[in-house]
Amino acid sequence: MEKMGSSINRKAMARLHKAEVMISGEQLRLRLHDGKLIKDRRYHLRTYPNCFVAQELTDWLISHKEAPDRITAVCLMQHLMDHGIVHHVCDKCPMFKDAKLLYRFCQDDGTFPCxxxxxxxxxxxxxxxxxxxxxxxxxxxxxxxxxxxxxxxxxxxxxxxxxxxxxxxxxxxxxxxxxxxxxxxxxxxxxxxxxxxxxxxxxxxCINFRRRRRLSELLNESEREIEEGVSEQAPEDNHDDSSFVLNKIIPQEDCSAFESVQLNKPLKLISTVGRSSLNSLQIRSIGYIPPATFSSTPVVRCNPKSVLKRNVTCEELLSPGAPYIKRVLTVMGDAVGWGFVVRGTAPVYVQAVDPGSPAAASGVKVRQFVCQVNGQNVLNLDYSQVTRLVMTGPRTVVLEVMEPLG
The missing domain is CATH 1.10.10.10 (Winged helix-like DNA-binding domain superfamily/Winged helix DNA-binding domain)
Structure with a gap:
């Protein structure tokens, strides 16, 4: 069989990043229209249709947690300008400035290159x-x-x-x-x-066109391409001791745990590559690392001990009279994700839940066994397959779980 050369991989990666920029830009444009930030504005006795004020947009990006500070917000918008998504209304300013200047999406004035x-x-x-x-x-x-x-x-x-x-x-x-x-x-x-x-x-x-993107992904992805020379990404979920956190926008190498979970292995350091954002479900003792610096900062990773008191088989769960009750839960993800961790293999179980997450609000609890995801039976799958199923599916996830009685 014909192998794909490294040059093809690099071109595909670069094009994939451009596609992500296009999707992120379009999603941002629609959100700004909904928020009435894009509208006809008058400047120097002239009316400019469908434009926004750079300073107002910077405030919006920070208030909606798309950027941690004004410097990062400007970098994000400059990234969109460099890819031909946004431009100054008169094309006199090639740089995005945090000032009372008018900018416009190329999609809104028909200048987007087709x-x-x-x-x-x-x-x-x-x-x-x-x-x-x-x-x-x-x-x-x-x-x-x-x-x-x-x-x-x-x-x-x-x-x-x-x-x-x-x-x-x-x-x-x-x-x-x-x-x-x-x-x-x-x-x-x-x-x-x-x-x-x-x-x-x-x-x-390669692209889930329906997934909601965070703008911070654009900069992190750009930095990763520079650091790795646009090399091929490492396979997902290839760590035997990893627990996959569903509180992220895209599945990447995980490094999460919770306060309530004990550790059974020594902590070890890894350097993150191309993280989309800081996972809010990390151990609290590690401390908060701003997303702007997270892609280049070493972080602590741990191996959480299973919360199960003993191993449970699928046959035991499905046997008549088993001490388990079946529940159907609907989890509507927010801008960060869903907020729970799954582990195990046939059956997969809930390892931990963020108390303030959509999962907690929907009734997802530790030690629940996941039977179905969006109507698909997952009892015989492992945690990596279940997480892929959730992450590539719709934002609203319907879970059928079984939890112990009492």
Whole structure:
């Protein structure tokens, strides 16, 4: 099988970052319109439609916790300017300044460049929406070489779907489209080992277009690319002693624990790479590290001891007369995430819950066993598969759990 070269990986990573910038910019634009920060404004006897005041936006970013300070807020907006998302209303100021200057989103005045890259991105977004919302979607949990992948699809099935839905006229045209989507970082082989083939190899979308982005991710991702030379990302969840925290926007290497959880292994230091934001569920004794400096600051990582008093099997949970009660909980994630930790393998259980999180408010408790996530049975999955299922799903998560009686 043909291997993807490092140059292809680097280009895909760079394009993926550009796509994330485009999505983040569009989400910010819609939020600013909803908040009435974008409106027609008058300056020097002239009216500028659909613009915002830089100083007001800086205040908004800080008040909505998108940036910890004004300097970071300016850096975030400059990042959007550098990618052609935002510009000065007269294009006289190439730098974003924290002042009473008027800026505008290129999308609002029709100046957003509709080049080949943008067209491919839009096509990929449209296909993702059709696939994710359609009945009997081909995006399913599948296995390749002993590893399960959420929302994956065989290359041949995607081309079949494109033909059936009139997206292409022939398989050759479908193969060319899929090659283009892969080269632009929209889709990829699940293990990042192969180019696109009209075969049973599994592929997935690199981008969850529906996920709410935090602007701080843009700077962290940019810093990570510089530090790593746009190298290939490390596999997720490859630490045997890790507990995955669902209070993050994107699944990355975890380093969380709670005050109520004892430690059974020595603490060890790691350096973070490309963190989206500081996880609010870290051990309180570590102290708070501002998000602006988190990507370059070593942090303490620990290995929490299981909260279960003894091991429980799926057969025991499902046996008649078992001392467990089944509950259905609806957790609506906020801008930070959901706020609970899961661990274990067949069954997965709740390791810890942030007291002030949406999970706590919805009734998620420690020692509950997770049976279903959004209607899908997860009793035979491990914690990494369950977390991927939650993180790639909708913002509102429906959990079916079993908890001990009494």
């Amino acid at each position: 080049n080949t890259e943008v067209k491919v991105f839009i096509r990929g977004q449209q296909l993702y929406e059709h696939l994710i919302t359609g009945r009997d979607s081909i995006l399913q949990l599948r296995e390749e070489q002993g590893v399960a992948y959420q929302r994956s699809f065989p290359g041949c099935q995607l081309i079949d779907w494109l033909l059936q839905n009139g997206e292409i006229e022939c398989r050759r045209q479908g193969l060319e489209l899929c090659h283009t989507l892969l080269e632009h970082g929209i889709i990829q082989h699940v293990a990042k080992k192969h180019n696109f083939f009209d075969s049973g190899l599994l592929y997935k979308f």
